[in-house]
Amino acid sequence: MASNDVHLHNDIIDTFCWEKVSVRVKDKTQDKRLLESIDGAAYAGELVAMMGPSGSGKSTLLNVLAHRPFEPKFSVEGQLCINRAAASTAIFRRASCFVEQEDSLIGSLTARETLDFAAKLGLPNSVSRAERKRRVEELLASFGLLRVADTIIGTAIRKGLSGGEKRRVSVASQLITCPKILFLDEPTSGLDSVASFEVMSFLKEVAKKNRIIVIASIHQPSTATFNLFDKVFLLSQGKLCYGGPVSFLSSYLEDIRLPMPLHMNPAEYILELVNVDFASDQIRAEQLIRITRLWQNPATRPRQAQVVDVSFDSSARPVSLMPLTKRSQLLVPVTLLHRNWIKSYRDVLTYGIRIAMYLGLALMMGTVWLRLQSGQEYIQPFINAIFFGSAFMSFMAVAYVPAYLEDRSTFIKERANGLYGATSFLVANFIIGLPWLFLISVLFSIIAYWLCNFRPDASAFFTFVMWLFLDLVAAESLVVFMASIFPVFVIALALTAFANGLWMSVGGFLVNPTVLNVFWKYWARYIDFQSYVFQGMMVNEFSQRVFECSAAPSGSQADCSCMYPSHLQDQCQIDGGAILDSYGYGRGNTRLWVGILLCIVLGYRLLTLGVLMLKKT
Ligand SMILES: Nc1ncnc2c1ncn2[C@@H]1O[C@H](COP(=O)(O)OP(=O)(O)OP(=O)(O)O)[C@@H](O)[C@H]1O
Numbered sequence: 135m136a137s138n139d140v141h142l143h144n145d146i147i148d149t150f151c152w153e154k155v156s157v158r159v160k161d162k163t164q165d166k167r168l169l170e171s172i173d174g175a176a177y178a179g180e181l182v183a184m185m186g187p188s189g190s191g192k193s194t195l196l197n198v199l200a201h202r203p204f205e206p207k208f209s210v211e212g213q214l215c216i217n218r219a220a221a222s223t224a225i226f227r228r229a230s231c232f233v234e235q236e237d238s239l240i241g242s243l244t245a246r247e248t249l250d251f252a253a254k255l256g257l258p259n260s261v262s263r264a265e266r267k268r269r270v271e272e273l274l275a276s277f278g279l280l281r282v283a284d285t286i287i288g289t290a291i292r293k294g295l296s297g298g299e300k301r302r303v304s305v306a307s308q309l310i311t312c313p314k315i316l317f318l319d320e321p322t323s324g325l326d327s328v329a330s331f332e333v334m335s336f337l338k339e340v341a342k343k344n345r346i347i348v349i350a351s352i353h354q355p356s357t358a359t360f361n362l363f364d365k366v367f368l369l370s371q372g373k374l375c376y377g378g379p380v381s382f383l384s385s386y387l388e389d390i391r392l393p394m395p396l397h398m399n400p401a402e403y404i405l406e407l408v409n410v411d412f413a414s415d416q417i418r419a420e421q422l423i424r425i426t427r428l429w430q431n432p433a434t435r436p437r438q439a440q441v442v443d444v445s446f447d448s449s450a451r452p453v454s455l456m457p458l459t460k461r462s463q464l465l466v467p468v469t470l471l472h473r474n475w476i477k478s479y480r481d482v483l484t485y486g487i488r489i490a491m492y493l494g495l496a497l498m499m500g501t502v503w504l505r506l507q508s509g510q511e512y513i514q515p516f517i518n519a520i521f522f523g524s525a526f527m528s529f530m531a532v533a534y535v536p537a538y539l540e541d542r543s544t545f546i547k548e549r550a551n552g553l554y555g556a557t558s559f560l561v562a563n564f565i566i567g568l569p570w571l572f573l574i575s576v577l578f579s580i581i582a583y584w585l586c587n588f589r590p591d592a593s594a595f596f597t598f599v600m601w602l603f604l605d606l607v608a609a610e611s612l613v614v615f616m617a618s619i620f621p622v623f624v625i626a627l628a629l630t631a632f633a634n635g636l637w638m639s640v641g642g643f644l645v646n647p648t649v650l651n652v653f654w655k656y657w658a659r660y661i662d663f664q665s666y667v668f669q670g671m672m673v674n675e676f677s678q679r680v681f682e683c684s685a686a687p688s689g690s691q692a693d694c695s696c697m698y699p700s701h702l703q704d705q706c707q708i709d710g711g712a713i714l715d716s717y718g719y720g721r722g723n724t725r726l727w728v729g730i731l732l733c734i735v736l737g738y739r740l741l742t743l744g745v746l747m748l749k750k751t
Pocket residue numbers: 159168186187188189190191192193194195
């Protein structure tokens with residue numbers, strides 16, 4: 135789209151217009167026009183409705199107007215102007231906000247915290263703390279949210295605000311940065327007619343008081359809600375059928391001999407007029423062609439439809455407009471970290487359930503491998519327990535997929551509104567996981583390590599904790615990477631499980647590294663984080679341990695189906711070092727392995743950053 139930016143400081147946007155907006159989607163399976171040459175304009179203080187039957191192109195038009203990113207298969211044409219000058223994406227990002235159909239609110243925050251974090255992320259540094267608080271309270275009051283300001287939004291297991299209240303919080307949180315244009319995709323979806331009216335009348339008031347242009351797609355408003363709008367754009371099959379003041383609609387319909395019936399909801403009537411999805415008769419289809427032709431033809435299009443009367447309430451005190459200066463890029467990750475911290479300890483689904491799961495696994499492991507002894511027959515159980523403690527713990531990191539996908543979806547929406555970028559998101563995401571994963575590692579080890587009777591030595595215990603912690607950090611980084619490439623729950627879950635399965639298979643336990651198939655031996659093992667953890671834990675346990683044959687019950691050697699070589703089973707005393715030699719694990723490599731593990735973690739995180747920078751939706 136166009137260059138030649140207008141200069142926005144504290145300027146009011148008086149006019150926002152769009153000309154000849156067309157969208158086409160073309161790929162191997164389809165070539166379809168979604169929007170055809172749509173023109174329109176909106177003025178400061180107006181509440182504008184985008185209406186039309188399902189699939190008519192309302193959301194697509196809204197996305198174009200808001201400069202939202204489109205997938206490459208879409209081709210978008212047209213011109214968007216602010217104050218009659220062409221405007222770039224950067225100007226739009228700074229001047230507008232987009233409220234999605236689905237709320238991207240964080241369920242464990244309260245309404246007040248949600249607005250406060252939106253202010254911290256969106257407002258420039260020059261805004262003082264007191265001013266920020268004042269704006270939050272002002273918006274809570276103007277959206278009728280003071281009564282529920284300290285109630286949480288609501289999570290899957292904890293009820294919070296009602297649907298209407300959530301929508302109001304969504305809208306209020308976007309208004310905190312004083313956008314000059316506010317786009318809303320179906321702001322009333324899922325609300326009853328009373329709640330819909332309530333939300334739209336708040337928006338109308340805010341638009342008038344602050345001279346904001348509010349453009350909302352809406353499905354089927356009640357008569358009262360419809361009458362709140364200043365303007366309506368009616369779409370059908372990607373074409374414009376009417377675009378002008380709501381007050382002029384009825385006389386226009388009379389002019390084209392389709393008068394609005396008395397006592398009928400006008401929104402319902404116009405939607406019926408242009409809906410041919412379920413019409414079996416030819417008459418309806420021809421009627422739609424006639425309506426669109428009349429509108430498309432400048433000769434027959436009524437001049438009044440484009441005349442807009444904006445009446446402002448000059449007595450109302452407007453919310454002050456903020457200068458559009460830059461925010462500190464250092465403060466953003468800190469704010470995200472603070473928000474993630476509140477979420478992680480309040481929302482049991484984020485880490486609470488995982489902590490409980492790992493404690494259960496620790497108890498299970500500790501009781502299955504209960505008090506292993508120093509007899510030779512315990513060598514294999516020790517190795518099995520180490521494998522379980524490294525590989526299976528890493529596998530269970532798949533439980534993080536849903537929480538990460540939720541965070542990613544919030545990030546995608548907030549990034550589209552220009553709040554912060556992928557680096558801030560990933561830094562905050564990484565740091566917030568560390569204390570929780572450390573806590574899990576310590577709690578798991580306290581239970582499992584002593585119950586299993588691993589080497590009773592403080593330094594061995596803390597080394598075990600360190601390996602487990604690194605294992606979980608790497609496993610979580612793998613989850614983050616996979617779920618960023620494929621942000622669909624089932625696919626992310628399946629692929630992470632697959633990757634973990636592969637790392638388990640080539641990690642050294644299931645096939646001794648000395649006999650591993652060459653196809654895997656020379657690459658997979660080296661990037662397999664589980665193999666370094668397994669090696670590390672093995673060295674930690676076996677390098678200073680001796681297994682006695684005397685401790686074994688008689689005849690146990692014959693029953694022993696061990697992985698370690700048979701010549702070792704004949705000896706009366708087995709040094710743990712010999713077990714390590716049989717696996718080809720050298721001692722003294724701990725630092726190297728820790729370094730490699732950290733590089734693997736960094737690698738996953740950097741790859742994720744690349745994915746998030748490239749994937750905008
Ligand atoms: N990614 C896509 N690929 C192909 N067609 C698409 C894509 N996205 C939307 N469309 C098509 O574009 C048309 C307009 O869709 P859009 O979502 O804008 O309609 P809408 O009026 O907002 O519908 P609804 O009210 O049901 O949300 C529809 O026919 C839809 O099938």
